Structure formats: C-alpha cells, structure tokens
Amino acid sequence: METVHVRFAAASAGTAPRTVWRWLAIARESGRAEPARRLSFTLTDALWSRLSDWART
Incomplete structure (x- = not known):
C-alpha cells in the first residue's frame, strides 16, 4: 500500500x-x-460503595 492510500x-x-500503518502491521x-x-472495565458493587465513600469525604 502506498502512502497516498494510507x-x-x-x-x-x-x-x-x-x-x-500500525493497523496494517497488526x-x-x-x-x-x-x-x-x-x-472492558466494570464497576462492581464494592467499587461503587468505595467511590461513594470517597465522594463524601
């Protein structure tokens, strides 16, 4: 593939x-x-709880 195409x-x-270029190499x-x-990252109930505790301080 030529540079103009990229x-x-x-x-x-x-x-x-x-x-x-990186996509092509991969x-x-x-x-x-x-x-x-x-x-993916998922917030668990425990993380939600810790976030809410942190937000209150």
Whole structure:
C-alpha cells in the first residue's frame, strides 16, 4: 500500500496515518483485519460503595 492510500484511509477514518500503518502491521502479523477485542472495565458493587465513600469525604 502506498502512502497516498494510507493518508486517504486515515482521513476517511478520522485518524492519523501512523495509526493506519500500525493497523496494517497488526493485520499482517495476525492475519486478521478485525480490530482486537478490548478488555472492558466494570464497576462492581464494592467499587461503587468505595467511590461513594470517597465522594463524601
């Protein structure tokens, strides 16, 4: 892929060309074109309790 194509893809995706190059490198290494699944963070009842205690101080 040429730089002009990467710049066009970056502009279309609203991101930097460096990000597109990184996506391409990951796709080459993994053989996948889908984005990697991100781990999510969930607030548990215990965390909610600690946050509310902290907010009251």
